Amino acid sequence: MSTVLTASGPDARTGNPLLNLFTGGGRTRRLMWLLIGIVVVLAAVRVISGENELTSSSTIAAALLLAVPIGLAALGGLFAERAGVVNIGLEGMMILGTWGAGWAGYQWGWGAALAGGLLFGAVGGLLHALATVTFGVDHVVSGVAINILAAGIARFLSEILYTDNPRGGGVTQSPALVGAKPPALSLPGLSSGPDLLGDLEGLHWFLISDVAGVLRGVSHEVGVLTLFAILLIPATYLLLWRTAFGLRLRSCGENPAAADSLGVPVYRMKYIAVVISGALAGMGGVFLVFIAGIYRENQTNGRGFIGLAALIFGNWRPGGLAAGAGLFGYSDGLQLRSRSAVVALLLLVAILLVAVAVWQFVKRRLVQSVLAVAVAVAALAGFLTIDVLPPGIVSFTPHLTTLLVLSLASQRLRMPQADGLVYRRGEH
Structure with missing residues (x-):
């Protein structure tokens, strides 16, 4: 039982703390090479297809903005599931966050909107914690109930407070937010002063212009709250993997009976984790309200579920879920910028699947290798024969990306051992 509370096994890291910030020195090094490879492949796809929006600063900026709500929902799911509570209700908590932000924001400004959403x-x-931890309701059933209840509560409150409101609004939306939006910053030396990155991006040189577009997108006019949300990723890692509080919380998701026997207040830790989970999901809803400047019904559009998918794709770790949120945010931002650029993603998928096929062949997994080649050929045929996808399919791009990524990553996942189990003291 003592192994539960020792920093050993797959979660233990040694060496330079900076290199170990997300997933450890060796994994971080491989991740860096993977990111470099993705940028090179994207640059090659941009040159071949002629779709400059693939790496334009506007696309990257949109991707960053749209990835934040998904990443915050995924972070919320991380806290809950690391404590052993499956949180299917992230979507409902985001809905509550959007409504709270709209209600407080139209009266007192963006600061109140943030507080209201949280x-x-x-x-x-x-x-969710009351139902699952105290009353022992099945976690999935409780999460689904939260999703249904949240939508109904938002509509009910809107009918009461926004119908015939002198400031506007109605049963499906709030009055517009008052005051200025949160301030935005540009990174000195990159996007302030002469727009050197913008000039390089406009030259459309291979790789150089692509790197310039990416750097300009993530450094020019980035909101303060967006920077805060990004910093929550390493802060969450440090909290959960480098503090006694995080060790106790994670022990509740691995072996709550052993943690309880060692004096960890399991019920209290689960409550704290799930409440933090809801607050972070609500904060993701706040960002959606800030983007639109108003609360609207169905504003989340399934982003809570995509956040859950990003959490699973990231193997229940902060760095991995950040990568998943970035991927889904990029596909969402690209489909908003250009319908034809989405077709170029088929070429990108074909190249990546060929790499997957080679890797599976080296591992002597012939069936998986053949399947990857077959899908790659289909994707390449789609790129060569399709000019513009129908609007319905384009808008569904983030959801298709979710299904594709989860299907590829499903064989290497390890969820917390007690995730989703109802714990009762003395019964285990």
């Missing part, structure tokens, strides 16, 4: 999301988390 509070309403935390209330959703508290309901």
Whole structure:
């Protein structure tokens, strides 16, 4: 039982703390090479297809903005599931966050909108914790109930407070937010002063212009709250993997009976984790309200579920879920920028699947290798024969990306051992 509370095994890291910030020195090095390879492949696809939006700064900026709500929902799911509570209700908590942000924001500005979204999301988390931890309701059933309840509560409150409101609004939306939006910053030396990155991007040189577009997109006019959300990724890692609090919380998701025997307040830790989970999901809803400047019904559009998919894709770790959120945010931002550029993603998929096929062949997994080659050929045929995808398919691109990525990553996942199990003291 003592192994539960020792920093050993796959979660233990040694060496330079900076290199170990997300997944350890060796994994971080491989991740860096993987990112470099993705940028090179993207640059090659851009040159072949002629779709400059693939690596334009506007696409990258949109991807960053759209990845934040998904990443915050995934972070919320990380806290809950590392404590052993499956949180299918992330979507509902995001809905509550959007409504709370719209209600507080149209009256008192963006600061109140942030507080309102956090509070309403935390209330959703508290309901989920009450049902699962105290009353022992099945976690999936409780999460689905939260999703249904949140949509109904938002519509009910809108009918009461926004119908015939002198500031506008109605049963499906709030009045517009008042005051200025959160301030934005540009990184000194890259995007302030002479626009050197913008000039390099406009030359459309191979790789150089692509790197310039990516750097300009992530450094020019980035909101303060966006930077705060990004910093939450390493902060969450440090909290959960480098503090006693995080060790106790994670022990509740691995072996709650052993943690309980060692004095860890299991019920309290689960409550804290799920309430934090709801607050972070609600904060993701706040960002959606900030993007639109108003609360609208169905504003989340399934992003809570995509956040859950990013969490699973990231193997229940902060660095991995950040990569998943970035991928889904990129596909969402690209489909908003250009319908024809989405077709170029088929060429990117074909190249990546060929690499997967080679890797599977080296590992002597012939069936998987053949399947990857077959899908790669189909993707390449689609790229060569399709000019522009129908609008319905284009808007569904993030969801298709979710299904594709999960199907490729499903064989190397390890969820917390007690995730989703109802714990009762003395029964284990």
